[in-house]
Amino acid sequence: xxxxxxxLLEVAVGHLMGETVPMIGRAYGHSVYEQSNVGVLGMMxxxxxxxxxxxxxxxxxxxxxxxxxxxxxxxxxxxxxxxxRLAAAAEAEDTDxxxxxxxxxxxxxxxxxxxxxxxxxxxxxPEARTLEEEIWxxxxxxxxxxxxxxxxxx
Amino acid sequence: xxxxxxGADGASGLESRLAAYLAEKLPDASDVRVDGLxxxxxxxxxxxxxxxLRTHRDGEDESRRLILRRDPPGSxxxxxxxVEYAAYRxxxxxxxxxxxxLWLEEDGNRLxxxxxxxxxxxxxxxxAQAAAPHAAKLTPQKWSILGEISKADPAxxxxxxxxxxxxxxxxxxxxxxYWENEIDRHELCPQPIARAAIRxxxxxxxxxxxxxxxxxxxxxxxxxxxxxxxxxxxxLDWEMAHLGxxxxxxxxxxxxxxxxxxxxxxxxxxxxxxxxIWEEASGLRADPEAxxxxxxxxxxxxxxxxxxxxxxxxxxKNQDLILALAGWLMGNRQDRAILAAxxxxxx
Numbered sequence: 001x002x003x004x005x006x007x008l009l010e011v012a013v014g015h016l017m018g019e020t021v022p023m024i025g026r027a028y029g030h031s032v033y034e035q036s037n038v039g040v041l042g043m044m045x046x047x048x049x050x051x052x053x054x055x056x057x058x059x060x061x062x063x064x065x066x067x068x069x070x071x072x073x074x075x076x077x078x079x080x081x082x083x084x085r086l087a088a089a090a091e092a093e094d095t096d097x098x099x100x101x102x103x104x105x106x107x108x109x110x111x112x113x114x115x116x117x118x119x120x121x122x123x124x125x126p127e128a129r130t131l132e133e134e135i136w137x138x139x140x141x142x143x144x145x146x147x148x149x150x151x152x153x154x
Numbered sequence: 155x156x157x158x159x160x161g162a163d164g165a166s167g168l169e170s171r172l173a174a175y176l177a178e179k180l181p182d183a184s185d186v187r188v189d190g191l192x193x194x195x196x197x198x199x200x201x202x203x204x205x206x207l208r209t210h211r212d213g214e215d216e217s218r219r220l221i222l223r224r225d226p227p228g229s230x231x232x233x234x235x236x237v238e239y240a241a242y243r244x245x246x247x248x249x250x251x252x253x254x255x256l257w258l259e260e261d262g263n264r265l266x267x268x269x270x271x272x273x274x275x276x277x278x279x280x281x282a283q284a285a286a287p288h289a290a291k292l293t294p295q296k297w298s299i300l301g302e303i304s305k306a307d308p309a310x311x312x313x314x315x316x317x318x319x320x321x322x323x324x325x326x327x328x329x330x331x332y333w334e335n336e337i338d339r340h341e342l343c344p345q346p347i348a349r350a351a352i353r354x355x356x357x358x359x360x361x362x363x364x365x366x367x368x369x370x371x372x373x374x375x376x377x378x379x380x381x382x383x384x385x386x387x388x389x390l391d392w393e394m395a396h397l398g399x400x401x402x403x404x405x406x407x408x409x410x411x412x413x414x415x416x417x418x419x420x421x422x423x424x425x426x427x428x429x430x431i432w433e434e435a436s437g438l439r440a441d442p443e444a445x446x447x448x449x450x451x452x453x454x455x456x457x458x459x460x461x462x463x464x465x466x467x468x469x470x471k472n473q474d475l476i477l478a479l480a481g482w483l484m485g486n487r488q489d490r491a492i493l494a495a496x497x498x499x500x501x
Contacts, residue, residue: 036195040475110344
């Protein structure tokens with residue numbers, strides 16, 4: 001689909017910030033609520049541009065990482081309900097690549113990650129500590145995947 | 155959603171209804187008018203408007219710049235406006251500078267939602283960019299004023315009548331449970347980082363508070379006003395104020411999400427400066443382990459606020475874009491802060 005979504009949003013932000021925001025300022029003053037609100041809208045559209053580009057990729061990557069981890073985690077937490085659900089989640093695949101479907105499976109996997117993390121914290125074994133470190137690395141990676149550099153990410 | 159451009163007496167007639175309310179409150183004045191009513195950006199838990207009150211009294215025309223703080227249809231955080239109003243009234247005229255609070259109206263029929271009115275501290279600044287050039291002058295004021303809040307006697311201020319009592323050894327549990335519950339109620343997707351932090355906080359409780367103090371609970375850049383000389387003229391946004399451990403306030407001010415790129419807390423001070431000034435002004439000690447607990451807690455609380463902002467926006471209760479921005483930008487920054495506080499860094 002041309003023009004690209006990213007280009008369309010760039011132009012839209014250009015109109016908003018270059019024309020609409022100054023126009024509101026000239027008409028109503030430069031500190032009015034509406035001017036600030038349109039400025040935030042411009043920032044949000046830049047973020048949307050960034051998110052649009054990566055939305056499916058980051059969810060697919062994260063879901064794959066979580067499933068790989070879950071496949072190895074069952075032996076650490078031992079037999080039981082959590083272990084069975086970890087195994088089932090590890091074997092699943094994302095067949096619907098729409099962002100909403102990927103988001104839904106990501107939420108299920110992250111919910112299971114919380115359960116796994118809490119369970120591992122209670123286990124006193126070297127394997128548990130290794131898995132715990134792996135979980136923290138994944139949580140750091142998940143934070144990096146969600147960063148929005150266009151909004152001044154630090 | 156309530157009208158944003160209420161000036162010129164927009165569709166809801168907010169200007170004229172506000173004038174009618176004020177005329178009742180000022181029975182000895184005539185020709186009571188409200189001019190230039192306009193909404194101020196920010197303040198997602200209250201709608202904030204500035205206006206000029208014009209009256210005729212004792213043969214003289216008078217005017218005063220005022221602020222209207224009105225509950226929105228949906229709020230970033232659910233707060234008690236009566237407590238906020240009481241905090242302004244209690245600290246007015248003390249070493250903690252605040253604007254004069256004038257009228258509280260809890261009847262939602264007058265202006266669609268409950269509200270209160272206070273004086274406007276006009277022409278002042280509060281952003282991080284504006285604060286940075288005045289860092290040397292603002293730093294001792296900002297952290298010593300916080301020390302004064304921590305030192306103040308809630309009973310002497312009359313705030314023990316409006317703020318819920320809490321024992322020194324229960325402050326942490328009450329706050330942690332409250333904000334965990336906010337995440338439970340409002341999360342739109344799982345929060346594995348905040349949940350890990352909550353588990354750690356419960357396994358490693360802090361010592362009892364050195365004293366139970368008034369906690370402002372949102373003491374940060376953006377919530378204080380200073381003049382062009384760098385003198386702080388007002389501490390604002392007491393909407394989350396409560397009784398609790400004073401380290402909660404210190405930790406919130408140190409939260410990494412308010413830091414500048416060079417690591418200065420609140421964009422003006424080094425961490426060591428801020429703590430030292432607060433300790434001297436409050437007469438309290440910031441035990442490093444206890445402070446660490448409260449700093450990690452402050453990031454959980456922050457995440458609860460950003461989660462709630464995303465929920466409010468998504469549900470359509472409050473479609474102020476600042477809520478969406480908070481959900482996207484601040485939520486990610488807060489996760490980074492939690493990870494760092496727990497010894498795990500995002501490369």
